[in-house]
Amino acid sequence: MTAPDPMTAMRRPFAARRFTHFGWSVSADGRVATITLNRPERKNPLTFDSYAELRDLFRELPFASDVRAVVLTGAGGNFCSGGDVFEIIEPLTRMAEPELLAFTRMTGDLVLAMLRAPQPIIAAVDGVAAGAGAILAMASDLRLATPRARTAFLFTRVGLAGCDMGACAMLPRIIGQGRAAELLYTGRSMDAAEAERWGFYNAIVEPDALLADAQARAAALANGPAFAHAMTKKMLLQEWSVSLEQALEMEAQAQAICMGTQDFRRAFEAFAAKRTPVFEGN
The missing domain is CATH 1.10.12.10 (Lyase 2-enoyl-coa Hydratase, Chain  A, domain 2)
Structure with a gap:
């Protein structure tokens, strides 16, 4: 009997995984995973813990034996409103520079983990995608939005630079240098039609069809090579x-x-x- 390849033996199913800070579900065949940011009462903001747990998940996905595509979405009619004002923003104002740098590096590590994960990631965006929420959409491979989606890289509106989590490197490659500069300087919101016209969103989908559409596209990719x-x-x-x-x-x-x-x-x-x-x- 042939011994299993040691690298293959390192791979493991992810369907039964459970996470504390976001929802996780997997299709019946195990090939499409859906991550749901699920703090709808606050428009699904991120916390220190959810940043870290998302980073760790995407770091582990290269070892998944079942998941071949990922859908990233939010609960309750919004995608993600960025970092939680009281659980991230307020504590950051009291931190020393070494701790601040540890945090900003962690957020960048999440983006890098998404980019390095072998599975295509489809962001399904409804409602607000602001700050770090807009970055999560940007770091995905494909992006779908509803007509009511509003996307803003609003870092300058809280006194920060637009160069956050790879925005200055990635956003110009998606929508062009001039358009990216405008959004990163002003922090203004793009509506769905403008964002699709500029190439940020691949398609506009009605809210009641968004998740099914994203999962169907993910399944088509998962069933490919x-x-x-x-x-x-x-x-x-x-x-x-x-x-x-x-x-x-x-x-x-x-x-x-x-x-x-x-x-x-x-x-x-x-x-x-x-x-x-x-x-x-x-």
């Missing part, structure tokens, strides 16, 4: 800081690796047999 999707996500991140020549070589190597997978062979065999391929992510 998971290894290839993870490679695409890694290249989207790594190619930010390289030359075109380097990017072409990186993509040549990445694609050659994907050509060695069973999914590539399955796709060819399915095409030759005129049937739909079934991807297993290997």
Whole structure:
């Protein structure tokens, strides 16, 4: 009997996981996980603990044997209003610089963990997405919004710089330098139509269909070539800081690796047999 591959043995199912500071549910086949920020009475603000728990979850997702796509949403008609005024903002005003730096590094680590997680992340945004909430949407791979979504990078409105949690690096790549500069300087809110027109949101969906739409899109990705999707996500991140020549070589190597997978062979065999391929992510 062949011994299990040690790296495969490190992977584990996440369907039964339970979390303290946000909701967690997984589809029947285990492939799509939904994270729900669930403090609706306060428009789902983040706390020190929820930041840390989200960071730790996304750090662990590379080891999931079941989850292949993630939906991130909020409860009660809002996405996330940012850091909790009384549980984060007020304590920050009393901290010394070393503690402040530890906090800002932790928030950046959450974004990095989202970017490094191999699973595509779809943000399903209704109502308010402000401050860190807007950052969570920005750090997702795809973004859906309802017509009533309002998105604001409002750091300057509380006396802080717009360069928070990667905003100055990532937002210009999504909507362009001039538009990003306006939002980060002014802290003003984008309505859903403007945000879609600028390319921040991929689509506008009615509120009662938002979660189902996001989960359906996530399922379509989860049923695709998971290894290839993870490679695409890694290249989207790594190619930010390289030359075109380097990017072409990186993509040549990445694609050659994907050509060695069973999914590539399955796709060819399915095409030759005129049937739909079934991807297993290997």
